[in-house]
Amino acid sequence: MAKQKKAPRPKAITPKGFRDYFGPEVSDRAKMMSQIAEVYEHYGFDALESSAVETVEALGKFLPDVDRPNEGVFAWQEFDENDKGDWMALRYDLTAPLARVYAQHRNDLPTPYRRYAMGPVWRNEKPGPGRFKQFYQCDADTVGTASMAADAEICAMLSDTIETLGIARGDFLVRVNNRKVLNGVLEAMGLQDSEGARDNVLRTIDKFDKLGEAGVRALLTKGRLDASGAYIDGVGLTEDQAEPVIAFLTSKADDVVKTFDNLRAAIGASKIGAEGIFELEQIGDLLSAGGYDASRISIDPSVVRGLGYYTGPVYEAELTFEILDEKGRKRQFGSVAGGGRYDDLVKRFTGQAVPATGVSIGIDRLLAALREKGRVGSVTRGPVVVTVMDRDRMADYQVMVTELRNAGIRAEVYLGNPKNFGNQLKYADKRNSPVAVIEGGDEKESGIVQVKDLVLGAKIAQSATLEEWKERPSQFEVPRGDLVAKVREILQGQND
Amino acid sequence: MAKQKKAPRPKAITPKGFRDYFGPEVSDRAKMMSQIAEVYEHYGFDALESSAVETVEALGKFLPDVDRPNEGVFAWQEFDENDKGDWMALRYDLTAPLARVYAQHRNDLPTPYRRYAMGPVWRNEKPGPGRFKQFYQCDADTVGTASMAADAEICAMLSDTIETLGIARGDFLVRVNNRKVLNGVLEAMGLQDSEGARDNVLRTIDKFDKLGEAGVRALLTKGRLDASGAYIDGVGLTEDQAEPVIAFLTSKADDVVKTFDNLRAAIGASKIGAEGIFELEQIGDLLSAGGYDASRISIDPSVVRGLGYYTGPVYEAELTFEILDEKGRKRQFGSVAGGGRYDDLVKRFTGQAVPATGVSIGIDRLLAALREKGRVGSVTRGPVVVTVMDRDRMADYQVMVTELRNAGIRAEVYLGNPKNFGNQLKYADKRNSPVAVIEGGDEKESGIVQVKDLVLGAKIAQSATLEEWKERPSQFEVPRGDLVAKVREILQGQND
Numbered sequence: 003m004a005k006q007k008k009a010p011r012p013k014a015i016t017p018k019g020f021r022d023y024f025g026p027e028v029s030d031r032a033k034m035m036s037q038i039a040e041v042y043e044h045y046g047f048d049a050l051e052s053s054a055v056e057t058v059e060a061l062g063k064f065l066p067d068v069d070r071p072n073e074g075v076f077a078w079q080e081f082d083e084n085d086k087g088d089w090m091a092l093r094y095d096l097t098a099p100l101a102r103v104y105a106q107h108r109n110d111l112p113t114p115y116r117r118y119a120m121g122p123v124w125r126n127e128k129p130g131p132g133r134f135k136q137f138y139q140c141d142a143d144t145v146g147t148a149s150m151a152a153d154a155e156i157c158a159m160l161s162d163t164i165e166t167l168g169i170a171r172g173d174f175l176v177r178v179n180n181r182k183v184l185n186g187v188l189e190a191m192g193l194q195d196s197e198g199a200r201d202n203v204l205r206t207i208d209k210f211d212k213l214g215e216a217g218v219r220a221l222l223t224k225g226r227l228d229a230s231g232a233y234i235d236g237v238g239l240t241e242d243q244a245e246p247v248i249a250f251l252t253s254k255a256d257d258v259v260k261t262f263d264n265l266r267a268a269i270g271a272s273k274i275g276a277e278g279i280f281e282l283e284q285i286g287d288l289l290s291a292g293g294y295d296a297s298r299i300s301i302d303p304s305v306v307r308g309l310g311y312y313t314g315p316v317y318e319a320e321l322t323f324e325i326l327d328e329k330g331r332k333r334q335f336g337s338v339a340g341g342g343r344y345d346d347l348v349k350r351f352t353g354q355a356v357p358a359t360g361v362s363i364g365i366d367r368l369l370a371a372l373r374e375k376g377r378v379g380s381v382t383r384g385p386v387v388v389t390v391m392d393r394d395r396m397a398d399y400q401v402m403v404t405e406l407r408n409a410g411i412r413a414e415v416y417l418g419n420p421k422n423f424g425n426q427l428k429y430a431d432k433r434n435s436p437v438a439v440i441e442g443g444d445e446k447e448s449g450i451v452q453v454k455d456l457v458l459g460a461k462i463a464q465s466a467t468l469e470e471w472k473e474r475p476s477q478f479e480v481p482r483g484d485l486v487a488k489v490r491e492i493l494q495g496q497n498d
Numbered sequence: 499m500a501k502q503k504k505a506p507r508p509k510a511i512t513p514k515g516f517r518d519y520f521g522p523e524v525s526d527r528a529k530m531m532s533q534i535a536e537v538y539e540h541y542g543f544d545a546l547e548s549s550a551v552e553t554v555e556a557l558g559k560f561l562p563d564v565d566r567p568n569e570g571v572f573a574w575q576e577f578d579e580n581d582k583g584d585w586m587a588l589r590y591d592l593t594a595p596l597a598r599v600y601a602q603h604r605n606d607l608p609t610p611y612r613r614y615a616m617g618p619v620w621r622n623e624k625p626g627p628g629r630f631k632q633f634y635q636c637d638a639d640t641v642g643t644a645s646m647a648a649d650a651e652i653c654a655m656l657s658d659t660i661e662t663l664g665i666a667r668g669d670f671l672v673r674v675n676n677r678k679v680l681n682g683v684l685e686a687m688g689l690q691d692s693e694g695a696r697d698n699v700l701r702t703i704d705k706f707d708k709l710g711e712a713g714v715r716a717l718l719t720k721g722r723l724d725a726s727g728a729y730i731d732g733v734g735l736t737e738d739q740a741e742p743v744i745a746f747l748t749s750k751a752d753d754v755v756k757t758f759d760n761l762r763a764a765i766g767a768s769k770i771g772a773e774g775i776f777e778l779e780q781i782g783d784l785l786s787a788g789g790y791d792a793s794r795i796s797i798d799p800s801v802v803r804g805l806g807y808y809t810g811p812v813y814e815a816e817l818t819f820e821i822l823d824e825k826g827r828k829r830q831f832g833s834v835a836g837g838g839r840y841d842d843l844v845k846r847f848t849g850q851a852v853p854a855t856g857v858s859i860g861i862d863r864l865l866a867a868l869r870e871k872g873r874v875g876s877v878t879r880g881p882v883v884v885t886v887m888d889r890d891r892m893a894d895y896q897v898m899v900t901e902l903r904n905a906g907i908r909a910e911v912y913l914g915n916p917k918n919f920g921n922q923l924k925y926a927d928k929r930n931s932p933v934a935v936i937e938g939g940d941e942k943e944s945g946i947v948q949v950k951d952l953v954l955g956a957k958i959a960q961s962a963t964l965e966e967w968k969e970r971p972s973q974f975e976v977p978r979g980d981l982v983a984k985v986r987e988i989l990q991g992q993n994d
Contacts (some may be wrong), residue, residue, distance in 0.1 A: 011846065011847060011848075011849060012553075012555040012556050012558065012598075012846060012847055013553075013555065013556070013847075014556065014598050014599075014601035014602040014847040014848070015553075015556070015598075015602060016548070016549070016598075016599075016602065017549065017551055017552060017553055017556075017584070017586065020548075020549035020551060021549070022546065022547070022548045022549075022599055022602075022603070023545075023546070023547040023548075024544065024545070024546055025544045025545055025546075026545075027545075027547075028545035028546065028547045029535070029539075029545050032532070032535070032545075036528070036532065039525070039528070043525075043908060044903055044908050044909075045881075045903070045908075045909075045910060046880070046881035046883075046908060046909065046910030046929075048520065048521045049519075049520070049521055049522075049523075049524035049525050049528075050518065050519070050520055050521075050524065051518070051519040051523075051524045052512070052516075052518045052519075053512070053513065053516035053517070053518075053618075053630075053631075053632045054550060054588075054618065054620070054632060055513055055516060055572065055588075055620070055631070055632065056513060057508075057509075057511075057513050059508040059509065060508050060509070060510065060511070060513075062508065076551065076574065076586070077574065078572065078573070078574030080622075088513070090513065090572070092550075092551075102508075102510050102511075102512075103510075103512075103518055105510035106510040106511060106512065106518075107518070112925055112928045112929055113914050113925070114913045114914050116910065122549075122550065124550070124551070126576075134549075135549075135551070136549045136550060136551065144913060146914070147913040147914055149892070149913050151892050151896065151911060151913055152913050154896070155896075155910075155911070155913075158900075284892075287893050288892060288893055288896045290893075291893035291894070291896045291897050291900075292896050292897065292899075292900040293900060350507065350508060351507060351508055351509075351510040352507075352510070353507060384542070385541075385542035387542075396645070396647050396780075396784060397783050397784055397786075397787035398787070400647065400650070400651075400784045400787045400788050401787050401788065403788075404654075404787075404788040404789060407540055407541070412539060412540050412541075412542060413540075413541075413542065414541060414542030414612065414651075415647060415651070417610045417640060417643040417645050417647055417648050417651075418609050418610050418642065418643055419643075429608055429609070432608045433542075433608055
């Protein structure tokens with residue numbers, strides 16, 4: 003670091019929209035990612051890690067205001083001799099880098115190429131509650147095959163992954179739809195060529211979950227009053243025109259055969275629609291063959307998925323159990339993963355269409371869900387703390403801690419100022435330590451150590467009568483040679 | 499993504515100085531990091547993950563040319579209403595963010611705070627062979643204690659970590675020195691107040707490993723001819739003045755007591771030097787008590803460590819076995835980790851000095867070392883491939899692959915164009931698949947499947963005589979119901 007000339011003190015703050023993660027927040031996530039990686043590997047997917055930095059050109063995040071290519075992403079211009087280097091950016095997802103990697107290395111990669119990738123992505127957007135500018139994704143994609151078996155496989159893998167992470171059958175659902183069916187509906191409505199009307203209809207469909215049939219019908223036609231009393235303009239379709247959309251959205255039946263019949267009615271004579279239905283049927287058959295019934299993976303026409311680049315099947319995993327929102331109201335946990343088929347991303351680079359399909363799991367949301375269910379985030383046990391009674395005998399305490407570690411016990415020697423012994427116990431408390439070891443001058447002379455059960459001690463302090471307190475001491479005097487055995491015994495007792 | 503108006507095709511290239519990592523390169527690193535985390539946790543260190551992005555102000559990388567704060571780092575200016583937002587940057591190490599985090603959260607963190615952090619860091623510097631602009635570090639630091647026990651502990655932990663990763667005792671050495679001893683030597687030379695001369699001497703000392711005693715002596719005095727025949731100016735000391743530096747650099751003796759005697763001679767009457775020697779002696783005593791003798795951790799005055807911010811003990815782990823360099827010459831593998839005590843980093847934020855010490859392991863170099871030793875990077879076995887003989891029966895193949903996966907076997911169905919069967923076997927070969935499963939129409943009718951041992955097949959193809967080939971078939975016909983059992987049997991045979 004170069005010298006600073008009396009610069010004012012820098013502020014010690016996490017940059018706005020980012021956060022720091024401590025202890026179990028980090029290790030729980032690492033564990034979850036390694037469990038997901040194991041399922042992905044099991045399905046034959048190979049790991050890929052590209053760097054966080056890509057050229058803006060490769061990411062393809064070209065935005066209207068060319069003076070500010072960093073709208074929505076973190077981007078900067080490198081300097082070359084003429085101060086006009088490449089525009090670089092932090093990846094905003096793991097799909098855009100995959101398209102670049104596949105286009106670049108396609109001659110060396112197997113076809114099809116099944117790959118998974120895990121890591122942080124960055125969005126330069128206004129953060130919301132629980133949403134940050136850096137967050138983790140775990141993606142799996144299959145590049146180079148148009149087979150619906152690839153889509154079915156990813157849905158099955160997604161279902162397996164969620165179960166592996168400890169979310170029981172019945173608490174989640176993978177829902178599958180196909181963009182071509184939707185396009186077929188639009189074709190049946192005569193809207194396939196009017197981009198504006200089509201986009202309006204798509205946006206309205208996306209609100210079906212919230213507004214229900216009547217709300218969407220109103221928005222597709224004349225408009226409606228929203229909850230605040232404001233009047234929302236409608237798309238301006240006639241009731242007749244709106245009918246296929248409503249038929250499409252409400253086509254899901256208990257019986258999948260009936261669902262397909264309903265969809266066929268909604269798409270009328272549209273060829274693209276029929277293709278979409280055929281693809282959905284193929285996926286359904288493959289999943290049934292694999293034993294994935296509608297309780298895990300379900301054909302559901304109300305799944306739309308926002309992203310513009312999907313060209314065929316789209317899928318989404320949602321957790322169906324209820325949680326309490328920030329205002330204490332019950333609501334479903336909702337979506338934790340989504341994806342679909344995108345056949346044009348590699349084409350940007352090579353000019354040749356390369357079919358691809360893939361899913362992205364939002365790790366942070368899934369972790370939050372598991373915390374809700376009490377599956378992660380149990381309090382982590384701190385290290386055994388060897389206290390320091392005599393600072394000139396650090397070497398003695400060092401020997402103790404080494405013995406404990408060699409016995410496989412997480413342990414540390416107190417390294418703060420040892421003058422005030424109360425501070426050492428406060429420290430052990432803050433670390434959530436299970437056991438403290440004490441050896442003062444007297445103990446040393448007598449060849450003994452004090453071993454204090456901090457968990458029992460805390461329990462006794464909270465609730466015990468004086469008698470109980472006397473009967474169940476939480477501090478034990480043992481010969482120095484029995485230190486490791488006694489600590490191990492106490493730790494085992496705490497586990498019971 | 500917004501629409502692009504006939505933009506030229508983007509180039510599919512990894513940004514300059516970065517690279518993509520495939521398959522085992524990713525999983526080997528993940529495994530190594532999880533092994534290191536386990537040792538760090540065992541020593542009582544807690545995980546911390548801060549974001550990749552920090553304010554330039556917090557990172558403290560202020561560089562001379564203020565128009566270009568991104569010299570050496572990746573940095574950019576955010577936009578606010580007046581187009582003058584904060585300068586942000588990607589972290590260039592894990593220590594600067596730790597100082598920020600500790601200053602920010604110090605009231606909530608235990609004192610001392612032992613933390614570890616792992617992740618990529620970014621340097622906007624000219625990349626060299628094997629050096630990239632993004633690379634991984636695994637750091638452990640103890641903040642808030644001046645005790646030499648903290649430094650000793652980190653050296654012990656570093657030694658344990660390296661052994662845990664599979665590098666045997668004798669193949670590595672942790673070397674420890676103290677900056678105060680070096681300052682004492684400079685004081686003995688009367689150079690403590692002349693920054694220019696001091697820096698020149700330090701730079702020269704850093705070359706001791708390469709140039710040896712005579713080379714350093716020449717550079718400290720009149721200068722020397724380098725290998726290319728160019729004359730390198732000396733620092734301009736007299737022979738007498740250079741003597742303490744040489745005494746310091748050559749002070750390491752077989753016996754650590756003798757080393758300390760030599761150091762005492764080199765520092766003369768310097769108080770700071772004596773303090774440094776006392777600290778080194780404390781570290782030596784603590785490590786001996788823990789059973790770490792000079793074959794693992796050694797006091798070695800020739801360790802300097804480049805970074806300007808070290809204020810006391812400095813340490814370095816090097817691998818001592820020989821490898822062949824790119825030109826086929828034998829050389830020692832060299833340094834894989836380093837660190838030391840830095841008491842002023844938190845002070846930048848708070849105004850109060852906070853003592854801290856820590857180490858950083860260069861994961862990528864260590865992985866390269868383990869590859870050299872054959873400890874990682876053994877060829878990873880690909881998935882069992884269920885081939886597709888009849889594309890209308892994908893559901894049948896799907897059932898097979900599900901059965902295999904449910905039995906814990908990594909497996910996939912072939913998803914490329916199934917027309918050419920040879921391509922399917924080529925694909926299996928590229929994936930390094932151990933087994934291929936084949937079920938054509940005839941097999942289906944007879945209720946059997948073909949299971950092909952690809953490892954044995956490759957072996958036979960390479961070396962077997964016709965007779966052997968007949969005797970040891972690599973393809974087996976089994977009843978469909980025995981598929982999983984047969985595949986498992988073959989996989990086990992390949993492991994033997």
